[in-house]
Amino acid sequence: DESMLGYPRYQRALEWAATVDPHKAVDRVMTWAARHLPEGLSRSRLGRKLNYVAMQADRRASRRYAPNIMYFMENEKFDAYGEALRPMLRRSSLDLLEPYFAGIASAAAAAAWADLHTYLPDDLLVKVDVASMAFGLEARSPLLDHHLMEWAAAIPAEQKMRGGVSKSLFKAAVARLLPHEVIHRPKMGFGVPVDRWLTGPMAGLARDLLTSERFRSRGLIRPDWIAWAMARNHDGRAVLWHRLWALLMLELWYREWIDPAEIRPAVPATQVTAEVMMTVGADHC
Numbered sequence: 001d002e003s004m005l006g007y008p009r010y011q012r013a014l015e016w017a018a019t020v021d022p023h024k025a026v027d028r029v030m031t032w033a034a035r036h037l038p039e040g041l042s043r044s045r046l047g048r049k050l051n052y053v054a055m056q057a058d059r060r061a062s063r064r065y066a067p068n069i070m071y072f073m074e075n076e077k078f079d080a081y082g083e084a085l086r087p088m089l090r091r092s093s094l095d096l097l098e099p100y101f102a103g104i105a106s107a108a109a110a111a112a113w114a115d116l117h118t119y120l121p122d123d124l125l126v127k128v129d130v131a132s133m134a135f136g137l138e139a140r141s142p143l144l145d146h147h148l149m150e151w152a153a154a155i156p157a158e159q160k161m162r163g164g165v166s167k168s169l170f171k172a173a174v175a176r177l178l179p180h181e182v183i184h185r186p187k188m189g190f191g192v193p194v195d196r197w198l199t200g201p202m203a204g205l206a207r208d209l210l211t212s213e214r215f216r217s218r219g220l221i222r223p224d225w226i227a228w229a230m231a232r233n234h235d236g237r238a239v240l241w242h243r244l245w246a247l248l249m250l251e252l253w254y255r256e257w258i259d260p261a262e263i264r265p266a267v268p269a270t271q272v273t274a275e276v277m278m279t280v281g282a283d284h285c
Contacts, residue, residue, distance in 0.1 A: 002115045003143070003152040005108055005160045006167040008187070009068035013107040014164060061101035062094040065111050069119070070094075071242045080229075080243075084219035106157035113153075195241040198248075199234055206230070206244060209251045214263075218254065221247060 001007050067073070072080065077089060100114035125141075132139040152160070155169065162168040171183045198206055209215060210226050226247075232238040255264060 001167070002112050002120050003149050004167045004170040005112055005157060006170070006187070007112075007115075008166065009065075010108040010111055010161065011164055011166055012068060013065065013111045014161070060094075060098060061107060061110055062097035062114070064107075065097070065101075065114070066094055068111075071246050076243075080221050080225040082219040082222050085221075108161060109157040112157075116149075194245045195239075198241045198244055202248075203234070206248050210244070210247055214255075214259075215251050220250070 074092060074094075077085075081089060097114045097118065100117055101110040104110035104113060128139050128141070160167070160169045165171075166187070175183065197203075207230060210221075210230070211223070215221075216223055229238075229240045229244060233240040233244060
């Protein structure tokens with residue numbers, strides 16, 4: 001997906017230039033408004049819309065790519081971060097992506113290049129390595145052969161995504177090997193129903209941990225933001241489960257690896273989470 005432009009976000013990247021012109025006065029006004037929202041207003045639907053427009057109007061490619069890859073948007077961080085995290089607001093984490101976008105004319109190719117250096121080695125491949133080696137398995141990814149990757153990197157984006165179709169070159173290459181319905185079936189990821197978990201079997205776990213005194217004492221996220229997010233997510237008024245899931249995993253990580261041994265639970269946090277997940281049943285996955 002990274003080398004052959006297979007993610008839908010690469011298709012959206014092709015639309016950047018056509019959707020928002022950062023030189024237009026209205027875009028500059030909305031960008032300014034998004035950056036100067038009063039505290040708390042960023043949680044509103046208007047605030048989220050303004051923030052999205054601001055991201056798309058920003059001339060820096062990393063900011064325009066941000067809504068596709070971030071859980072917490074920039075203005076949300078100012079609203080949600082507690083005292084322990086606020087020093088990190090002096091700079092944007094998106095600055096780390098800028099070098100990968102520099103000098104690449106195609107937005108889709110630049111986004112894929114950034115993913116090749118961040119998302120792939122720091123996320124996907126880590127998951128595969130940890131999960132496989134935990135069971136003594138040696139995983140191999142033949143499509144990551146360096147000869148193939150280097151060859152693919154030299155192919156223009158418009159050839160790899162002809163007509164805006166993701167992985168069009170790759171699909172053409174294997175057309176004789178696979179049935180048409182396999183090659184052109186809708187893309188399916190390996191996601192799990194976290195949204196249903198957090199309003200169902202894991203709702204109590206999330207509430208207990210994210211409103212606990214131990215979580216509040218860390219000063220990572222403001223308690224009023226947690227209360228707002230959980231209420232909005234529970235009644236379906238806002239899609240916030242990504243953020244809550246990330247915070248829940250962060251708290252479990254703290255409890256298992258950072259907290260002093262004398263206050264760690266007798267049962268590892270990861271085992272508690274796994275047992276809760278198992279109650280959902282395979283039919284929900």
